[in-house]
Amino acid sequence: MSVRLKLTFSYAGFLMVAGTLLLAAVWVFLLRYVPDRAMLINPDDRPTGVFPIRSTLLDVFAPRAAAVLAFLLVFGLVGGWILAGRMLAPLTRITDATRTATNGSLSHRIDLPGRNDEFRELADAFDTMLARLEAHVSEQQRFAANASHELRTPLAISKTLLDLARADPDQDTGLIIERLHTVNTRAIEATEALLLLSRAHQWSFTREPVDLSLVAEEAAETLLPLAEKHGVTIETSGEITPTRGSQPLLLQLTTNLVQNAIVHNLPDQGTVWVNTTTGPKSAVLTVENTGDVLTPHQVSTLTEPFQRGTERLHTDHAGVGLGLAIVKTITGAHGGTLTLTPRPDGGLHITVELPTD
Template identity: 45%
Template sequence: MSERLMTRRPRLTVRLRLTLSYAGLLVVSGAAVSCIIWLVFRIVPNYPLTAANPRDLQSGQPPSRAEILDLVVKLSAWTLGFLALVGLVGGWILAGRMLKPLQEITAAARRAASGSLDHRIGLTGIRDEFTDLSDTFDEMLDRLQLSFEQYRRFAANASHELRTPHAVMKTMLEVAQADPGHQDVPQLVKRLAETNQRGIDIVETLLSLTALDNREVEVDPVDLAAVLRSAWPALSAEAAEAGTTLSSELTESVVEGNDVLLHQVVTNLVQNAIRHGGGTVSVRVSGGWLVVRSDGGILDAARVRTFVEPFAKDRYGAGHGLGLALVRRIVEVHRGRLELAPNPDGGLTATVVLRELGFGS
């Protein structure tokens, strides 16, 4: 970027160019008027001029047409010089006032380029192109600041989560090495496998989130109810192990989507309800809607909004927090929407809305 700026040829500033434009316009307009006056006198017949009042002849002969034309030319030259001066001074002041909002926007852009995203322009006054640009720039800074804050939280939590399984495995291995004769090897292997699988799951989910941002997703007509039925045996087994009552209400609902990714959405939402909800989970599919409702404790709406952020749930001690983040990204890729709402009587309702295909689609 700096090399490109250094290679640019020096140019007149916008303020100076506007000033020259204003002055030039005034001079050209004055010159046009002067030319018209001169032409008028040129086409007037060259009759001898006399005074309207005979008594005025005592002061001398009236001027001839040639003398009048010379006077017009001289006065026009002085007038054009005056207009050029007024145009330069007035144009410089007027251009400065008009470009002041642009200078504020430029200063804010430079601050943002240096890494400061907390400054806002906030132009006031009559709505025009500059205020529109200012509002758009402020909105962009809001989104950038939010994105960077989410990225910092994600990076910090991801590094912590990826470090935790390795630290746990290192500790278990160090204990086993220190006292190998008193170790329950099968139990140790089981715990190592579980901890290693947790790290694998985190890495695979991170890779899935990255892949969704960098590739096109192939879509076909998919029946959401059929997707849920294919995932139901594994989900039922997990619910039974957790002591959770799992029920469903399924209606054929054909949407445009990717079967594998939608299977991931269904699995993650129901697993999240089983693992972090109460003792009852209900699933309903109808009209392009997938609704997963679980009971449990009363949830705060502000806390629920953080559930779709990667690792956000860790702050409340519930899971590694990537499942709902992946669900949200998959739904966004399908041009749908994910809604999380706390139930008045406790628990959470997750709703995925996709575009249902009609019979003529």
């Protein structure tokens, strides 16, 4: 039985019950205030007999009451069917939109007009869900295309080097092996970054107490040789900054930020500042670095996968363009916020705010 039919029967049934109660109330009133019998008086004021009032009223009232109930039944069914159809019309639009989305079209929107009632809230929530799904699917499609391109490039280079070695056996095999090693290392780094990004998207990790200041010090100490190689100074500061989350993922987040700050720095005499502080309800990690002047538009695209911003100054750490994308994903997995701001003098100021609970 459809919902419209159920509502129709409900409306008609309610109308029948209300009509029956009303007629019963009228009949009870008649029983209470109308006498059972009455004396018939002739013109000479002499009684001529007894007239049964109640039985006569029942004979008149019963068929008319049945006719009224029959009319209420027909009226309730017809009116209920019409009212149910009008009430369920928004639900029909939502159902049609659901079928359209099921067929793969996520660009369709309900855009339900009218006042803010339950159906309007449901339609608006569904439109919001469709918008997020469309954005997510588009992001996944771009990610898959970029990942395929990123992994295909080293494979194509390896094939070219092997074809050259096969065509010219007299070439320097040591140089070819060294180039193959570099290309293979880049492919492994890209694959590991993709796996890490996939694991972070799953949000399946055990939350435990973590001191963000110790994580920052460990990341800075690990990357100190890289910073010295590129003439970059790392300055760490801050206080004990407790939070809850995955210590390995937060270490990966901090390491990516500091490494990104080193790679995107000045060719010499560059600086990276790493600081941790505790807010009212959050743990804050900031990583700031000198470097090229960036526009707000460039900064807004840096967290997208495979976005490398400006040309890196150090080609031996070209990266795969997933560092800040991984940072964004890990931050979201911990329920935090990531903010990127260009520095007026060049470089980038990055703030990661994580909940303390």
